[in-house]
Amino acid sequence: MIWDQKAECMPHKEREELQLERLKRIVKYAYDNVPFYKKRFKEAKVKPEHIQGLKDIQKLPFTEKADLREGYPFGMFAVPRKDIVEVHTSSGTTGKPVVAGYTRNDIDLWSEAMARALTMAGTSRDEIIQNCYGYGLFTGGLGVHYGAQRIGATVVPISAGQTKRQIQIMVDFGTTILTSTPSYALYLAESAEEEGLSKRVKLKAGVFGAEMWTERMREELEKRFRLHALNIYGLTEIIGPGVAQECMEKSGLHIAEDLFFPEVVSPDNLEPLAEGEKGELVITTLTREGMPMIRFRTKDLTSLTRGKCKCGRTLVKMSRITGRSDDMLKIRGVIVFPSSIEKALLAVKGVEPHYQIIITRPHHLDEIEVQVEVSQKMFSDEVRRIEETRKNIEDSIEAEIGLRVKVTLVEPKSLPRSEGKAKRVIDKRAL
Amino acid sequence: MKVKQISIFLENKQGHLLEVVDALAKAKINIRALSIADTSEFGILRIIVPDPEAAKKALKKGGFTFNENDIIAVGVSDTPGGLAKALAVLSEEGINVEYLYAFVSKAEEKAVVVLKTDKLESSIKTLKKAGISIIPPKEVYSL
Structure with a gap:
């Protein structure tokens, strides 16, 4: 039409x-x-x-x-x-x-x-x-x-x-x-x-x-x-x-x-x-x-x-x-777009797009933590399998942006749900 | 002969275990056995309850991430070497134990060992053949 x-x-x-x-x-x-x-x-x-x-x-x-x-x-x-x-x-x-x-x-x-x-x-x-x-x-x-x-x-x-x-x-x-x-x-x-x-x-x-x-x-x-x-x-x-x-x-x-x-x-x-x-x-x-x-x-x-x-x-x-x-992130001098992280995240089976990117600079070096909610599909009764998924996400992100990030799994619905624009990035660096 | 176990994801944060246990308590669900596997970042709470369906309902309502898995409950004599015997026969068959935990039953003078292996079916056969008692689900739920 x-x-x-x-x-x-x-x-x-x-x-x-x-x-x-x-x-x-x-x-x-x-x-x-x-x-x-x-x-x-x-x-x-x-x-x-x-x-x-x-x-x-x-x-x-x-x-x-x-x-x-x-x-x-x-x-x-x-x-x-x-x-x-x-x-x-x-x-x-x-x-x-x-x-x-x-x-x-x-x-x-x-x-x-x-x-x-x-x-x-x-x-x-x-x-x-x-x-x-x-x-x-x-x-x-x-x-x-x-x-x-x-x-x-x-x-x-x-x-x-x-x-x-x-x-x-x-x-x-x-x-x-x-x-x-x-x-x-x-x-x-x-x-x-x-x-x-x-x-x-x-x-x-x-x-x-x-x-x-x-x-x-x-x-x-x-x-x-x-x-x-x-x-x-x-x-x-x-x-x-x-x-x-x-x-x-x-x-x-x-x-x-x-x-x-x-x-x-x-x-x-x-x-x-x-x-x-x-x-x-x-x-x-x-x-x-x-x-x-x-x-x-x-x-x-x-x-x-x-x-x-x-x-x-x-x-x-x-x-x-x-x-x-203007919202590209510069992490340790590397340009990173939050959308690339999302893309990498979602490439891993079972991962749902509920995540938050947290940037800190603990020891004069930027660190990215990506918090991902654990979905039913990702969950297992065995620690080994969950760790595997977590590592897969880290690998996938590294392959996409060229930086190693730390992925943390969090409980479902613990990240804020937005009704308008989702706040995906929290930059805690004091620059 | 497989027993239903419910595993729940726990974020390592203060009060999260309490939230799960509280949700179950409110649904009047008694926990028969429990264990927690933990890493520096998260934990997995594994429980055995008399009514897994009711527990799942309560957990779903509470918004927790969980799943249901099959495990084997083995009765071992509460004497030195009891567990070793069960593990030895599994090892001989090339079966890996993913995790286990134990509790003592009130009724019998036996320790109950909950086992998760990579081959549940053949584990049951192997254990039976070696004369190790496998406790049927009904009994486990009512221990």
């Missing part, structure tokens, strides 16, 4: 023309209406009329989260405050929140982008969406809500929490689409099993995002809930969820590039990278009124692939986010 056949399946060339036309307009609009951009452009000695082709975007300066914080709260708005009909803030996983303002047209744009995303996951008017993303300042809840409303599906605006009730409602209402963070979905699956209600859950697809996850987690979710587990991507600075979404091919997320222009640059020197090369995703909003973003550095690491997808869409695909250029 495709929500906007024209926009999503348009020939590449034709879309480029549309992108260029929109880019020219938004750059001029930002320059004329946001003092921040005018100042930045002047410093970089560029003018809106320098944009003649899509490649010319590379002449423009980047925008960073810090710039948005500096403009706190409304400094990045391009319209008078009275034209802003809604504000959101980023969930603040990495520092102080930033404020995003939406005009009525922006809400419309967002609803369209989300309607496309949810349709990609098979949502039509016939479906019942249980939306476990938090409603409120976080964009997840309302973003999904707007998209579902645009489609005309039945939304259950339940937000996160009250897990037992979530499962009861899922069974009683016959929920078919679940939207939540992948870690919370897993928690729901676990609880459904405990309640003995797994078999009565009728989910067809899950739209999972707002945190990094892995293919192994997809397998786990698909097996436990018998659904299609699909990746969604978005960020408050750009619009919220709906920037990109995976189709049933499950081989990358289609970016709504007629609305959000993507680039991938090297995190080291910010030079543009070729198709297929992994780097930092940079996005320019092509149509946003309230708060245009020019070359916003998402800090999310991905790569882009072009080509017609089996689903019929011509929209460029980005690979699953594998890390952030």
Whole structure:
């Protein structure tokens, strides 16, 4: 199913023309209406009329989260405050929140982008969406809500929490689409099993995002809930969820590039990278009124692939986010992404993705401890076998990241379960 | 002739053993025999109870990680050399003992040795052949 056949399946060339036309307009609009951009452009000695082709975007300066914080709260708005009909803030996983303002047209744009995303996951008017993303300042809840409303599906605006009730409602209402963070979905699956209600859950697809996850987690979710587990991507600075979404091919997320222009640059020197090369995703909003973003550095690491997808869409695909250029950990000088540890962990049979990474520096040397909950499958009455599994996990992590870590087994459910973004890393180093 | 034993994962933290024992006590489950295997990081509590199903239910409710395994209960005379004889016949057959623990029965003048070997079936045959008494589950549960 495709929500906007024209926009999503348009020939590449034709879309480029549309992108260029929109880019020219938004750059001029930002320059004329946001003092921040005018100042930045002047410093970089560029003018809106320098944009003649899509490649010319590379002449423009980047925008960073810090710039948005500096403009706190409304400094990045391009319209008078009275034209802003809604504000959101980023969930603040990495520092102080930033404020995003939406005009009525922006809400419309967002609803369209989300309607496309949810349709990609098979949502039509016939479906019942249980939306476990938090409603409120976080964009997840309302973003999904707007998209579902645009489609005309039945939304259950339940937000996160009250897990037992979530499962009861899922069974009683016959929920078919679940939207939540992948870690919370897993928690729901676990609880459904405990309640003995797994078999009565009728989910067809899950739209999972707002945190990094892995293919192994997809397998786990698909097996436990018998659904299609699909990746969604978005960020408050750009619009919220709906920037990109995976189709049933499950081989990358289609970016709504007629609305959000993507680039991938090297995190080291910010030079543009070729198709297929992994780097930092940079996005320019092509149509946003309230708060245009020019070359916003998402800090999310991905790569882009072009080509017609089996689903019929011509929209460029980005690979699953594998890390952030700013949350990579430096352990004894080695760059380590928490996602690599997760990947290694889940490669060991019987291990469930409930873990926490604790970094300490006891004797001037970094140490990583990975606490893993003991699952039923890992457990044995023999110490030897449990030790074997523990060692297998250590070996698997070492093979993946090149560092020996200490794996500690902890009791099930002893690690905090998140209802939003899972806190996986605890850095206790005093640096 | 195999007896059901329940093994429970214990994180090495204060009060964790108490939590398990408490959960069983609340479910009115009497522990017939118990042993703890421990490493520096975790422990395994192994117990034998009269009603393994009820115990499993209580443990599940408590959110513990556990499993059920088969073990053999052997009655050895409470005299020097009693255990040695049982171990010798197993060793001759090339059977490895994974772990064992013992308790004394109230009713008989016998020590009860709980054995887990890598080959349970052939262990039973071997022990029987050597005339060593294997205590049937019913009796173990009601000791």
